[in-house]
Amino acid sequence: xxxxxxxxxxxxxxxxxxxxxxxxxxxxxxxxxxxxxxxxxxxxxxxxxxxxxxxxxxxxxxxxxxxxxxxxxxxxxxxxxxxxxxxxxxxxxxxxxxxxxxxxxxxxxxxxxxxxxxxxxxxxxxxxxxxxxxxxxxxxxxxxxxxxxxxxxxxxxxxxxxxxxxxxxxxxxxxxxxxxxxxxxxxxxxxxxxxxxxxxxxxxxxxxxxxxxxxxxxxxxxxxxxxxxxxxxxxxxxxxxxxxxxxxxxxxxxxxxxxxxxxxxxxxxxxxxxxxxxxxxxxxxxxxxxxxxxxxxxxxxxxxxxxxxxxxxxxxxxxxxxxxxxxxxxxxxxxxxxxxxxxxxxxxxxxxxxxxxxxxxxxxxxxxxxxxxxxxxxxxxxxxxxxxxxxxxxxxxxxxxxxxxxxxxxxxxxxxxxxxxxxxxxxxxxxxxxxxxxxxxxxxxxxxxxxxxxxxxxxxxxxxxxxxxx
Amino acid sequence: xxxxxxxxxxxxxxxxxxxxxxxxxxxxxxxxxxxxxxxxxxxxxxxxxxxxxxxxxxxxxxxxxxxxxxxxxxxxxxxxxxxxxxxxxxxxxxxxxxxxxxxxxxxxxxxxxxxxxxxxxxxxxxxxxxxxxxxxxxxxxxxxxxxxxxxxxxxxxxxxxxxxxxxxxxxxxxxxxxxxxxxxxxxxxxxxxxxxxxxxxxxxxxxxxxxxxxxxxxxxxxxxxxxxxxxxxxxxxxxxxxxxxxxxxxxxxxxxxxxxxxxxxxxxxxxxxxxxxxxxxxxxxxxxxxxxxxxxxxxxxxxxxxxxxxxxxxxxxxxxxxxxxxxxxxxxxxxxxxxxxxxxxxxxxxxxxxxxxxxxxxxxxxxxxxxxxxxxxxxxxxxxxxxxxxxxxxxxxxxxxxxxxxxxxxxxxxxxxxxxxxxxxxxxxxxxxxxxxxxxxxxxxxxxxxxxxxxxxxxxxxxxxxxxxx
Numbered sequence: 001x002x003x004x005x006x007x008x009x010x011x012x013x014x015x016x017x018x019x020x021x022x023x024x025x026x027x028x029x030x031x032x033x034x035x036x037x038x039x040x041x042x043x044x045x046x047x048x049x050x051x052x053x054x055x056x057x058x059x060x061x062x063x064x065x066x067x068x069x070x071x072x073x074x075x076x077x078x079x080x081x082x083x084x085x086x087x088x089x090x091x092x093x094x095x096x097x098x099x100x101x102x103x104x105x106x107x108x109x110x111x112x113x114x115x116x117x118x119x120x121x122x123x124x125x126x127x128x129x130x131x132x133x134x135x136x137x138x139x140x141x142x143x144x145x146x147x148x149x150x151x152x153x154x155x156x157x158x159x160x161x162x163x164x165x166x167x168x169x170x171x172x173x174x175x176x177x178x179x180x181x182x183x184x185x186x187x188x189x190x191x192x193x194x195x196x197x198x199x200x201x202x203x204x205x206x207x208x209x210x211x212x213x214x215x216x217x218x219x220x221x222x223x224x225x226x227x228x229x230x231x232x233x234x235x236x237x238x239x240x241x242x243x244x245x246x247x248x249x250x251x252x253x254x255x256x257x258x259x260x261x262x263x264x265x266x267x268x269x270x271x272x273x274x275x276x277x278x279x280x281x282x283x284x285x286x287x288x289x290x291x292x293x294x295x296x297x298x299x300x301x302x303x304x305x306x307x308x309x310x311x312x313x314x315x316x317x318x319x320x321x322x323x324x325x326x327x328x329x330x331x332x333x334x335x336x337x338x339x340x341x342x343x344x345x346x347x348x349x350x351x352x353x354x355x356x357x358x359x360x361x362x363x364x365x366x367x368x369x370x371x372x373x374x375x376x377x378x379x380x381x382x383x384x385x386x387x388x389x390x391x392x393x394x395x396x397x398x399x400x401x402x403x404x405x406x407x408x409x410x411x412x413x414x415x416x417x418x419x420x421x422x423x424x425x426x427x428x429x430x431x432x433x434x435x436x437x438x439x440x441x442x443x444x445x446x447x448x449x450x451x452x453x454x455x456x457x458x459x460x461x462x463x464x465x466x467x468x469x470x
Numbered sequence: 471x472x473x474x475x476x477x478x479x480x481x482x483x484x485x486x487x488x489x490x491x492x493x494x495x496x497x498x499x500x501x502x503x504x505x506x507x508x509x510x511x512x513x514x515x516x517x518x519x520x521x522x523x524x525x526x527x528x529x530x531x532x533x534x535x536x537x538x539x540x541x542x543x544x545x546x547x548x549x550x551x552x553x554x555x556x557x558x559x560x561x562x563x564x565x566x567x568x569x570x571x572x573x574x575x576x577x578x579x580x581x582x583x584x585x586x587x588x589x590x591x592x593x594x595x596x597x598x599x600x601x602x603x604x605x606x607x608x609x610x611x612x613x614x615x616x617x618x619x620x621x622x623x624x625x626x627x628x629x630x631x632x633x634x635x636x637x638x639x640x641x642x643x644x645x646x647x648x649x650x651x652x653x654x655x656x657x658x659x660x661x662x663x664x665x666x667x668x669x670x671x672x673x674x675x676x677x678x679x680x681x682x683x684x685x686x687x688x689x690x691x692x693x694x695x696x697x698x699x700x701x702x703x704x705x706x707x708x709x710x711x712x713x714x715x716x717x718x719x720x721x722x723x724x725x726x727x728x729x730x731x732x733x734x735x736x737x738x739x740x741x742x743x744x745x746x747x748x749x750x751x752x753x754x755x756x757x758x759x760x761x762x763x764x765x766x767x768x769x770x771x772x773x774x775x776x777x778x779x780x781x782x783x784x785x786x787x788x789x790x791x792x793x794x795x796x797x798x799x800x801x802x803x804x805x806x807x808x809x810x811x812x813x814x815x816x817x818x819x820x821x822x823x824x825x826x827x828x829x830x831x832x833x834x835x836x837x838x839x840x841x842x843x844x845x846x847x848x849x850x851x852x853x854x855x856x857x858x859x860x861x862x863x864x865x866x867x868x869x870x871x872x873x874x875x876x877x878x879x880x881x882x883x884x885x886x887x888x889x890x891x892x893x894x895x896x897x898x899x900x901x902x903x904x905x906x907x908x909x910x911x912x913x914x915x916x917x918x919x920x921x922x923x924x925x926x927x928x929x930x931x932x933x934x935x936x937x938x939x940x
Binding site (some may be wrong): 001108109111112113133154155156157161162165168169178180182184186187188189190191192193194195196197198199201202204205208210221222223245248249251252253266294295298351353354355356357358382385386400418421422423424425426427428429430438441442443445446448449450452453455456457468469 | 521578579580581582583624625627628631632636637638639648650652654656657658659660661662663664665666667668669671672674675678680691692693715718719721722723764765768821823824825826828852855856857888889892893894895896897898899900908911912913915916918919920922923925926927937938939
């Protein structure tokens with residue numbers, strides 16, 4: 001909780017905020033403040049001074065002008081599913097919830113584009129375009145509750161990224177309210193653009209520190225007609241990692257290629273009440289492999305060829321998901337893994353990413369570090385992209401920030417990641433909890449560029465200040 | 471030619487430059503200066519004071535430190551195939567040719583990545599990875615002579631972009647010498663990255679104004695085994711445009727979908743000595759349609775389905791390219807169109823891009839503007855992306871900059887493009903010749919961001935200053 005002295009400037013503006021958005025959308029009661037004090041990041045919580053729920057870019061612009069003038073911290077927030085603390089109001093001030101900007105404005109079937117507001121839930125958007133035979137692939141595990149605006153802030157990925165790319169590959173134009181209150185468009189509604197610096201891609205992944213996205217134009221593609229799914233067990237975790245790389249080298253591009261360590265699968269299965277398929281005593285991990293396309297015979301051939309290839313990497317008996325229900329069950333086991341293992345005490349999540357073929361070395365390194373620094377880990381993630389989520393449990397520790405030994409261990413892990421050619425976040429962002437490790441990836445020259453870019457957008461450093469870097 | 475007073479600072483440093491790169495790589499004789507005074511942009515020419523050909527990032531860093539200290543203008547140059555004047559040394563000073571940084575450093579078959587220097591010719595790179603069964607898709611028409619570094623500066627596209635994306639979709643990490651002489655890496659060698667602001671994508675398409683790219687890490691994909699190619703004639707140019715959009719709406723994603731107006735085809739055929747196929751008296755334009763993939767039967771079915779669809783849009787008799795030679799001939803006709811029509815006096819090239827379904831409206835608008843402003847035009851380009859190249863001829867005019875009526879006409883054209891949701895450059899960049907039209911796309915808020923970003927990278931405004939914006 002911030003002190004009275006600190007809250008004075010923001011509380012003096014409450015009446016103005018009420019005039020801008022309507023009194024019913026300005027909240028100062030403790031219950032609401034508490035609800036917006038945390039997201040899915042470990043167990044961190046910071047109370048804002050006020051929660052505001054605007055409806056339009058113009059309202060947001062008016063709020064930003066006030067905050068910019070009086071130096072009031074502003075933290076934008078989407079669905080609250082973030083894993084790096086990007087939406088946490090750690091400096092108090094205004095929490096700006098985007099939940100009322102929740103309209104899909106236009107599905108342009110002629111041009112295969114959708115224009116949407118940022119507060120639309122990702123799955124709602126995907127279902128809406130699917131009805132028109134169109135496909136927006138990026139699908140983070142939290143797709144049922146995260147907002148598309150938050151996906152843009154974090155440059156989210158998800159299982160389909162391995163074939164279809166991440167959020168940045170679909171965003172073609174953004175309407176943004178700058179911290180100064182100016183409203184701009186970053187680009188144009190086109191598939192190719194060499195017209196000035198790429199402000200669109202600078203916004204994507206900037207974690208709400210450069211501006212507040214209020215309209216989003218996304219590229220869509222035709223919806224593939226068929227997909228096939230299989231689960232392959234491995235006795236050896238590193239062999240599973242080797243198999244991943246082999247699939248691409250053989251010329252296949254699966255539409256999903258996920259790795260789930262056995263503990264994650266078991267914990268999740270227990271939580272959702274599913275029977276775990278294809279598990280023998282000595283199973284260490286599974287690969288979940290999906291192919292999609294418009295010709296089911298071709299897909300069958302691909303699946304069989306991939307299954308044969310897996311045998312060379314000591315893959316066990318393959319389980320094919322036969323129908324929509326079996327596929328949905330399998331995906332549920334994967335998608336709910338983070339939630340399940342978190343409930344089991346694995347509260348700290350790392351989002352490492354390495355070149356795909358270095359996955360076995362990363363997995364090996366994680367387990368070695370666990371022995372050295374006394375933590376348990378379970379790994380799962382988007383193996384096809386080299387993106388491994390590592391959930392950490394150390395008895396007595398809930399937050400990575402609290403425990404010096406965990407901080408040392410994470411630093412060692414991230415240094416390994418860098419040595420392998422990788423980086424410390426693939427799709428969750430840096431936010432608050434990874435900020436202290438950015439020096440592993442960048443030197444003063446890059447930090448200077450980051451700071452100067454931030455200053456160009458936000459001269460008074462009011463918007464989500466103190467996230468990503470200092 | 472610059473005056474003696476202006477050249478003084480740079481000429482005083484010649485001895486230092488010679489010490490840095492070796493005397494044989496510092497040129498001040500007029501013939502060399504002239505050779506580096508122009509590129510493929512209209513008939514513009516500006517002499518540099520000195521041409522330097524460094525070999526290493528460290529040499530470039532040393533040169534930049536000198537130039538930064540003494541305020542000497544530096545213009546980086548790739549293959550000299552640019553169409554917007556980005557590599558023209560319009561302020562004199564140092565012309566920095568990247569031609570000696572021409573080594574492919576590593577083809578990483580395990581991770582499907584290539585690390586290369588910027589002075590490698592695009593086609594050389596493509597052929598080198600092809601030998602390993604890998605594919606780097608972006609292929610500008612100038613691929614036989616342009617440099618991969620120049621492609622990154624302009625965010626180039628080419629015919630394959632419609633299925634595979636443009637340069638930005640393949641660049642994952644860059645080594646960059648900043649104008650201050652600092653050497654940085656922008657990212658990591660990974661497929662997904664949410665670690666700080668996207669400096670990689672800020673560099674791509676920045677036209678050599680933010681830094682000098684010295685190493686490039688590109689994502690590769692498995693090489694498709696087969697491709698099929700056909701040519702479809704249309705009597706009505708706008709109907710051809712409508713057909714383009716219909717192909718995607720029907721769920722097909724061709725690997726190339728090009729439009730060539732009949733005059734461009736005839737002029738090019740005459741130049742290269744090819745017989746023009748599938749041309750009847752009343753042909754107005756052709757679509758060149760390619761599909762690729764790993765199953766030839768599926769591709770045949772796709773081709774037939776697309777051919778049937780074309781009939782609905784008044785497409786004429788389809789010509790299928792039967793073998794590699796026929797395919798190569800057809801592509802030659804498309805690729806050499808720009809060169810051929812330029813020789814015929816169409817010296818001014820515009821690089822408009824609109825949402826795909828707006829192509830007929832754009833084509834109609836171009837022809838109307840031609841009548842109004844007394845210019846002839848031929849259109850060709852990457853119709854699948856909505857990217858239309860418009861070559862303009864007006865008797866007595868070689869440079870768009872020279873003729874006030876052409877300037878007015880281009881402004882009217884670009885305003886139409888903006889109204890259609892498009893932008894003024896899809897893949898050629900803004901450089902020098904489109905700079906005066908940037909106010910059509912952007913307002914002061916965006917220009918302020920551009921200027922501040924430029925200043926963050928280049929505080930003394932020495933690197934390719936006066937390009938893109940003022």
